[in-house]
Amino acid sequence: MANSQHASPGLTKTFLSEAGLISAFAMRAIRVAFQPPFELREVVHQIYMAGWRSLPLVMTSGVAIGVVLSMHTRATMERFGAEALIPAALAIAMISETGPLMTGLLVSGRVGAGIGAELGGMKVTEQIDALESLAVDSFHHLAVTRIIACMIALPILTTIMNFSGLIGGFLAETAISNVSLRLYFHQAFAGIGFVDYALPTLKTVVFGFIIGTVSSYLGYTTTGGSEGIGRASTRSVVFSSMLLIVINVLLVRIIFLLFPAGAL
Amino acid sequence: MSTADQAIRFDTVSKSFGDGRVLDRVSFDVARGSACCIMGRSGTGKSVTLKLLLGLLKPDEGRIYVNDVEIETLNSAGLVEVRKTMGFLFQYSALFDSLSVAENVAFPLRRHTRMSEAEIADSVRERLAEVGLEGELDKMPLDLSGGMRKRVGLARALALKPSILLVDEPSSGLDPITTREIDKLLMDLKASSKTTMVVVTHNVPSARRIGDQLLVLHKGHILAQGTAEELDQSKDEIVQQFMTLATDEPANASPTRSASAIGRSHKKEVEYGVQG
Numbered sequence: 001m002a003n004s005q006h007a008s009p010g011l012t013k014t015f016l017s018e019a020g021l022i023s024a025f026a027m028r029a030i031r032v033a034f035q036p037p038f039e040l041r042e043v044v045h046q047i048y049m050a051g052w053r054s055l056p057l058v059m060t061s062g063v064a065i066g067v068v069l070s071m072h073t074r075a076t077m078e079r080f081g082a083e084a085l086i087p088a089a090l091a092i093a094m095i096s097e098t099g100p101l102m103t104g105l106l107v108s109g110r111v112g113a114g115i116g117a118e119l120g121g122m123k124v125t126e127q128i129d130a131l132e133s134l135a136v137d138s139f140h141h142l143a144v145t146r147i148i149a150c151m152i153a154l155p156i157l158t159t160i161m162n163f164s165g166l167i168g169g170f171l172a173e174t175a176i177s178n179v180s181l182r183l184y185f186h187q188a189f190a191g192i193g194f195v196d197y198a199l200p201t202l203k204t205v206v207f208g209f210i211i212g213t214v215s216s217y218l219g220y221t222t223t224g225g226s227e228g229i230g231r232a233s234t235r236s237v238v239f240s241s242m243l244l245i246v247i248n249v250l251l252v253r254i255i256f257l258l259f260p261a262g263a264l
Numbered sequence: 265m266s267t268a269d270q271a272i273r274f275d276t277v278s279k280s281f282g283d284g285r286v287l288d289r290v291s292f293d294v295a296r297g298s299a300c301c302i303m304g305r306s307g308t309g310k311s312v313t314l315k316l317l318l319g320l321l322k323p324d325e326g327r328i329y330v331n332d333v334e335i336e337t338l339n340s341a342g343l344v345e346v347r348k349t350m351g352f353l354f355q356y357s358a359l360f361d362s363l364s365v366a367e368n369v370a371f372p373l374r375r376h377t378r379m380s381e382a383e384i385a386d387s388v389r390e391r392l393a394e395v396g397l398e399g400e401l402d403k404m405p406l407d408l409s410g411g412m413r414k415r416v417g418l419a420r421a422l423a424l425k426p427s428i429l430l431v432d433e434p435s436s437g438l439d440p441i442t443t444r445e446i447d448k449l450l451m452d453l454k455a456s457s458k459t460t461m462v463v464v465t466h467n468v469p470s471a472r473r474i475g476d477q478l479l480v481l482h483k484g485h486i487l488a489q490g491t492a493e494e495l496d497q498s499k500d501e502i503v504q505q506f507m508t509l510a511t512d513e514p515a516n517a518s519p520t521r522s523a524s525a526i527g528r529s530h531k532k533e534v535e536y537g538v539q540g
Contacts, residue, residue: 121361125356125358125361126354126355126356126358127358127359127360127361129315129320129352129354129358130352130354130358130359130360132318132319132320132347133318133320133347133350133351133352133354133421133430134347134371134372134375134420135343135344135345135347135348135372135375135376136375137340137344
C-alpha cells in the first residue's frame with residue numbers, strides 16, 4: 001500500500017516532467033525553424049526518407065483498407081438497397097478519418113521508429129557531438145529538418161492513402177458489380193467538396209509535427225547504448241501513436257466546431 | 265607569458281554531474297603551437313575537459329578562453345565561429361555512418377566554405393593523403409578498421425585547417441603499431457602547421473612522444489604539470505605510477521617509421537581487413 005502510494009506520484013511526476021521536456025523541445029523546434037540556415041537540402045533528403053520511402057507501405061495498406069471497407073460497406077448497404085451509395089460512403093470514410101489516421105499511425109510506426117533509432121544511434125556514438133564540433137547546430141540539422149519533413153510528407157501520403165483506398169474499393173466493387181472506373185469515381189466524389197478533403201488532410205500536418213517532435217526528442221535524449229537505442233525506437237512509436245490518437249479527437253472536435261459544414 | 269601567447273586558458277574551472285565533482289577549480293594554459301597531453305585514470309574528467317573547451321558542456325564555475333575569447337559568454341553564432349577554429353578527434357572517431365569516407369571529410373567544407381565541388385574533392389583527397397588514406401574515398405565507416413576510422417576522423421577534424429586540435433584518446437582500441445602511426449601523424453601536424461593540441465590519453469608513451477606539456481588529473485585536481493622530464497622527477501606516488509607504467513611498445517618497434525612505411529602498414533591493414 002505504502003509502495004503504491006509512493007509509486008503513483010513518482011510516475012505522475014515523471015510523466016509531467018517528460019511532457020514538459022517534450023513541449024519545450026517542440027517550442028524550441030518552432031523557434032529554430034525560422035532561423036537560418038534553413039537546411040533545405042537536408043529537409044528534402046528527409047522528405048525523401050520519410051515520404052517517398054513510405055509510399056509502398058501507404059499504398060499497399062490503402063488498397064487493402066479500401067477493399068475491406070468496401071466489402072463491409074456493401075454488406076450494410078445491400079440491406080437497404082443502397083448499393084449506389086457504396087463509393088460515396090467509402091470516400092467519406094477514407095477521406096474524413098480512416099485515411100488520415102491510418103497514415104499517421106503507419107508513418108508513426110515506420111518513420112517514428114526510424115528517427116528514434118537513428119538519432120539514438122547518433123547520440124550514443126557521439127555523432128551528434130561530432131556535428132557540434134564541426135560548428136553545426138545539431139538540433140536544427142537533425143531534429144528540425146525531420147519535423148518539417150514529417151509535416152510536409154504526412155498530407156501528401158494521406159492523399160495517396162485516400163486514393164489507394166478508393167482504388168481498392170473500386171477493385172472490390174468492380175469484381176462484384178462490374179462498375180466502371182469513371183462511374184465509381186464520379187459517385188465517390190459526388191458529395192465531397194474541397195473543404196471536406198482539405199480539413200482532414202491538413203490535420204495530418206499536426207500528426208507530422210507530433211511524430212517528428214516526439215521521435216526526435218526521444219532519439220536526441222537516448223542514453224545507455226544499444227538497449228537505449230531500442231528503447232528510444234519503441235517509445236517513439238508508442239508515444240507518438242498514443243499522442244496522435246488523442247490529439248485526433250481534439251482536432252476532429254475543433255473541425256466540427258469551426259467548420260460544421262465541412263465536417264462531413 | 266602574456267595571454268596572447270596562450271591558445272587555451274582554463275581559469276579555476278569546476279564541473280559537476282549530479283553529486284560528483286569531476287573538475288574542481290582546475291587551471292592550466294596551453295601555449296600557441298604546443299601540445300598538451302592530459303593524463304589521468306578513467307573518470308577523472310579528461311574528456312569533460314575537452315567538451316568544456318568545445319562548448320559542448322558549460323562549466324559550473326570558472327572561465328575558459330580559446331584564442332582569448334571567453335567561450336561561455338558566446339551566443340550560438342559566436343560559438344560556431346570559435347568551433348570553426350577547432351578540430352576534434354573523438355575517442356571512437358564518431359564518423360557519420362550514413363556518409364562515405366569522402367563525404368565525412370567534405371562535410372565541414374560543404375557547410376562552412378564557398379568552395380566548388382571540384383575544390384572540395386581536391387581538398388578531401390589532400391586531407392586523406394595526409395593521413396595515408398587516399399585510396400579509401402568511397403568506403404563506408406563500418407567497412408574500416410579502428411585505425412582507419414581514427415585517420416578519417418583526423419582528416420575530418422583537419423578539413424577546415426583548425427588552429428587548435430582536440431584529441432580524445434588517440435590510442436584507444438588500437439594496437440601499438442597503429443598507435444605509433446597516429447602519434448606520428450599528430451607530431452608531423454604540430455611540426456608542419458604549428459597546430460595547438462590538447463590530447464587526452466591514458467597512454468604514457470604516446471604522451472611522451474606528443475606532449476610538450478603533460479598534465480596529470482586526479483580526483484578533479486591537477487596533480488602535476490610540466491614536461492615529461494619534470495614529471496619523471498615528481499615525488500608524488502600517483503604521478504610516479506603514471507610515468508612508470510609499462511609501455512605499449514613492442515621490443516623491436518622502430519621509434520621513427522617513415523611515412524612510406526606507415527602507408528605500407530596501412531595497405532596491409534586494408535588488404536587483410538584488420539579491425540583495430
